Amino acid sequence: MPFTIDILDDGSILEWESTADGTVVTEHDDYTPRFYVGPRSPDSDIDLTKLRRIYENHPDVVATEIVSRRPGFRRDGEEVLAVDVTHVNRVTTLAPQARQLSEFPIGDLACFNVDFLREFRYCLENDIDPTPASELSTLRLSVPVTETTGDAYTELSVDGETITGSTEDILTAVQAAVDERDPDILVCSTSQIIPTLHEMATHAGVGNFSLSRWPDVDYQQLASQSTYSSYGRVGHSPARYNVPGRAIIDESNTFFYGETNLDGVLDLVSRSKKPVQELAWASIGNVLTAIQICEAHDRGILVPWNSWRHEFYKPMGTLHDADRGGFIFAPEVGLHEDVHELDFSSLYPNIICTRNVSPDVIRCECHRDRDDVPGLGYSICDERGYLVDVLQPIIDARDDIKAAIRREQQRDEPDQARFAELEGRSGALKWILVACFGYQGFSNAKFGRIECHEAINAFAREILLTAKQQLEASGWRVVHGIVDSIWVTPDPDVDDSQREDLDVLAREITDRVEIRLEHEAHYDWVAFVPQRESTAGALTKYFGKVAGEDEFKLRGIEARQRSTPAFVEEIQRECLDRLDETRSPEAVLGYLERAIAELHAGDVAVDQLVERNRVSKPLEGYTQNTLNVAALKRACDQNLAVHQGQDIEYVVVDDEKSSRDRVSLVHEDGETYDPSYYETQLVRAVESVLSPLGWDRTDIRRELAETQETMILGWY
Template identity: 80%
Template structure:
C-alpha cells in the first residue's frame, strides 16, 4: 500500500510503497481524475447532452458518460454527467466552465467531487488505502530562526546533529544523511528548507545533490504561502512543497503531528484515506470532512463543490429556543474542599450516535408529526444517519485505546514506546470527535446542517440538567458545570449515611441518559477563579490538587497559557504548592517576594523570561507601538520574515520605551531585562492564585509594600544598633 503519491507534469503517477529494503515506486500513466455535473434542481428541464457535447470537445477531457449517482444524502439516484480529465490540475478549471455555459441560467448547474486534495482524490477514486504496511523511517531537518530568511544556510540540524560550514559542506552532510537513513518521511522545521537547499546546490555547482528519490524531479511547489482568518484568529499557511518519494511534514504547518505524534497521524491516515503528507498539513475539519466523504462515496453520494443547503423554516419561538449553547452552571468562586469531577464521555459525539442526529435524518418528512428533540420539536428519522456510521467506530476505537493506556500504566514497567503510540492515537481521535459537533454549524461544511447543531445542544442541556438533579437528590452539591463536566462536593446539609455513593449515582445517570458518566478525578481541593473585572466566576479558569497525587490540574490561568514566560509559570506553580501545603495567602506572598527579589537581582536566566506572542497582521497595519510592534521592527531590521499568524519570541528590556529598543528578540545577546515589567506579570499570576480567596492585585500590592517597609525598618534598626 502506498504511503505517498506523486503527480508528474506529464500526467504520470508514482505510487511509493515502503518496504524493508527501501521505498519502491510503481508508475501509472492511465489515471484520469473525475468530477460530476448535474442540474441543481433535479426537476429542471435541462438537456445534459448539450453539456456533454461541450466537454467532449475539450482537449483536457478524456471521456464523458452519463451515470446514476445521489447528489445528496436526502436524494435518490439521478442521472449526472461524469467528466474524466487528462490531468489532475485541470479538474477545477474545467468545473468552472460549467458555470459559464450560456445555454444554462446562472446557478442551474452544480458540480460535485471538485475540490479534493490530490492524493486524497487518487486514493478515493482508485480504492487505494494509503496506510503503509511497513514502518516508515523518518529524518528531521531544522534551521534556527536566524537562518530562516537566508538564501544560503550557514547552520542546519540533520537528524539531531548540527552541521555548519560552506554550502558544499552542508549539502554533503545532508546528502550523506539521506543516503544513510533513506527516510520515507522528512520532518522539516520549515518547508522552505526544501527549495533553499536546492538553490544552494545550484549556486554552489553541486550537480549531484537532490532530496528526491525520483530522477529528473527535485521538488514541486504545491501551494504558495498565505495568511488567513478563522473565527477572528489570524493564521499563517507556509508554502507547501513535494519531494518525489518522500512525505514531508512541515512542523510550522501541521496540527496533528504537533498535537500528537506520527502514530496519531497514521491512525487518521487509515480512516480518512489522506496520505501522510496531506494529513500532516490538514486541519481537523479537513480530516473530518475526508472521513465523511469516504462514507458518502461508499453510499454513492456525490460531494458538492459549494454547499447550498437551506435552513429549514422555523417559527420565531423555535429560532429563539434553538439559538442556545450547552448548559452552564456558574462556578462558585472560592476554594472548595473534597471535590469530584464527573465527565460525560465524548458527550456531543455520543449524542449524535445515541440520538441518531445526522444531516440526512434530522427533520425528516416521514416523521414530521414527531417531536424527538427536547424543547425544539424536531423529528429524527428512524433510519440510521450517515454521521453515526462515521463517528461510532471512532468512539469505540478511542474507548479501547484509552482502556489499553490504563492497562499499560498499571504495569510495573510500562512500555513507554507503546504508551506514546496509544496516547498519540487517542489524542488524534479526540480532536476529530471534538470537531464533529462544531462542524454541523459551520456554514461551509460539505455535509453540515444547523438543525443538527441545535439538536445536539438541546440534548446536551437536557442531559446535564438530568445529571444535576440526580446528583443533588443523592446528597451532592454542584459547584460548577459546563457542557459535559460537573464538579460536586458533599452537601453539608445531608448526613453521610444518607448520601449516595458517587459511582452508583454515575451508573444510574449513565443508564438514564445512555451516555457514560465517568469519574474523572477526585481533588483534595479546587479553586474557581473570578473574572478579572467582576466577582462572577470565570467559566474555564480553575486549579486544584488531585487527591493522592503530587500534581495539580490547571486550566485557564497563566501556567497554561501559550505566551507566559517559563519563569512566571514556575513561580505560579510554586505558589500553588505553598497554597496546598498551608492554605495561607502569606505563604504564597512569601513565594512572590522571593521571586521579585530574584528578578531585581538579575539572577533569572534570560531564556526563562522569553515571551511568545502571535502576530495578527503585518507591521504596517499596527497603529499602536506595542511590544509585538517593537519585536517586528527588530525582526525587519535583521531581515527575519515573521508573517501574520506566526509567533514571535522576545524579552522585554525596557517597557517604558515605545521604540524597537523596548524588547530584544530571543536569539539576540541580552544583557538585562525590565525587572519592573516582569514583576507586574508575576503579581498578575499570583492574583490568579489568590483571587479565589478574595485577594485582588491592589491588596497584593499593599501587602507587598507593607512587607518591604517592615524589612527596611528592621534594616535601619540594625544599623542604629
C-alpha cells in the same frame, strides 16, 4: 499499499510502497481524474446531452458519460454528467465553466467531487488505502530562525546534529544522511528547506545533489504561502512542497503531528484515505471532512463543491429556543474542599450516535409531526444517519485505545514505545471527536446542517440538567458545570449515611441518559477564579489539587497560557504549592516577595523570561506601539520574515520605551531585562492564585508595600 503518491506535471503517477525489503515504486500513465455536473434541484429539466457535447470539445477532457449518482443524502439516484480530465490540476478550472455557460440558467447547475486534494482524490477514485504496510523511516532537517530568510544556509541540523560551514559542507552532509538513511519521511522545521537546499546546489554548481527518489524531478511546489483568518484568528500557511518518493512533514505547518505523533497521524491516514503528507498539514475539519467523504463515496453519494443547504424554516419562537449553547452552571468563586469532577465520555459524538443526529435524517418529512429533540420540536428519522456510521467506529476505537492505555499503565514495567503509540492514536481521535459537533454549524462544511448543531446542544442541556438534578437529590452539591463536566462536593446539609456513592450514582445516570458518566478525578480542593473585572466566576479558569497525587489540574491561568514566560509559570506553580500546604495568602505573598527580589537583583536567567505571542497583522497594520510591534521592528531590521499567524519570541528589556529597543528577540542572546515589567507579570499570576480567596492585585500590592515598609523600619 502506497504511503505516498506523486502526481507529476506530465500526469503520470508514482505510487511508493514501503516494504520489509525497501521502498518499491509503481508508475502509471493512465490516470484521468473525474468530476461531475448535474442539476442543483431534482425538479430541474436540464438537458445533460447538450452539456456533454460542450465538454467533449474541450482539449483537456478525455471522456464524458451520463451516469446515475446520488447528488445528496436526501436524494435518490439521478442522471449526472461525469467528466474525465487529462490532469488533476485541470479539475478546478474546468468545473466552473459549466456554471458559466449562458445556455443554462444561473444557479441551475451544480458541480461535485471538485475540490479534493491530489493524493486524497487518487486514493478515493482508485480505492486505495494509503496506510503504510511497514514502519516508515524518518530524517529531520532543521534550521535556526536566523537562517530562515537567507538565500543560503550557514547552519543546519540533521537529526539533531548541527552542521556549519560552507555551502558545499552543508550539502555534502545532507546528501550523505539522505543516501545512508533513505528516509520515507522528511521532517522539516520549515518546508522552505527543500527549495533552498536545491537552489544552493545550483548556485554552487553541485550537480549531484537531490532529496528525491525519482531521478527526473527534484521537487515540486504544490502551493504558495498564504495568510488566512478563521473564527477571528489570523493564521499563516507556509508554501508546500513535494519531494518524489518521500512524504514531507513541515513542523511549522502541521497540527496532528505536533499535537500527537506519527502514530496518531497514521491512525487517521487509515480512516481518511489521506496519505501521510496531506494528513500532516491538514486541519481537524479537513480530516473530518475526508472521513465523511469516504462514507459518502461508499454510499454512492457525490460531494458538493459548495455547500448550498438552506436552513429549514422555523418560527421565531423556535429560533429563540434553538439559538443557545451547551449547559453552563456558573462556578461558585472560592476554594472548595473535597471536590469530584464527573465527565460524560465524548458527550457530543455520543449524542450524535445514541440520538441518531445526522444531516440526512434531521427534520425528515416522513416523521415531520414528531417531537424528538427536546424543546425544539425537531423530528429525527428512524433510518440510521450517515454521521453515526462516521463517528461510531472512532468512538469505539478510542474507548479500546484508552482501555489499552490503562492496562499499560498498570504493568510493572510499561512499554514506553507502546504507550507513546497509544497516546498518539488516542489524541488524534480525540481531536476528530471534538470537532465533529462544531463542524455541523460551520457554513462551509460539506455535509453540515445547523439543525444538527442545535439539536446536539438541546440534547446536551437536557442530559446535564438530568445529571445535576439526580446528583443534588442524592446528597451532592454542584459547584460548577459546563458543557460535559460537573464538579460536585458533599452537601453539608445531608447526612453522610444518606449520600449515595458517586460511582453507583454515575452508573445510574449512565443507564438513564445512555452515555457513560465517568468519575474523572477527586481533588483535595478546587479554586474557581473570578473574572478580571467582576466578582462572577470565570467559566474556564480554575485550579485544584488532585487527591493522593503530587500534582495540580490547571485551566485558564497563566501557567497554562502559551505566552507566559517560564519564570512566571514556575513562580505561580510554587505559589500553588504554598497555598496547598498552608491555605495562607501571607505564605504565598512571602514567596512572591522573594521572587520579586530575585528579579530585581538580576538573578533570573534571561531565557526564563521569554514571551511568545502570535502576530495578528503585518507591521504596518498596527496602530499602537505594543510589545509585538517592537519585536516586529527588530525582526524587520534583521531581515527576518515573521508572517501573520506566526509566533514571535522576545524578552522585554525596557517597557518604558516605545521603540524597538523595548524588547530583544530570543536569538539575540541579550543579557538584560526589565524587572519592573516582569514584577507586574508575577503579581498578575499570583492574583490568579489568591483571587478565589478574595484578594486582588490592589490588595497584593498593598501587602507587599506594608511588608517592605516594616522591613525598612525594622532595619533602622
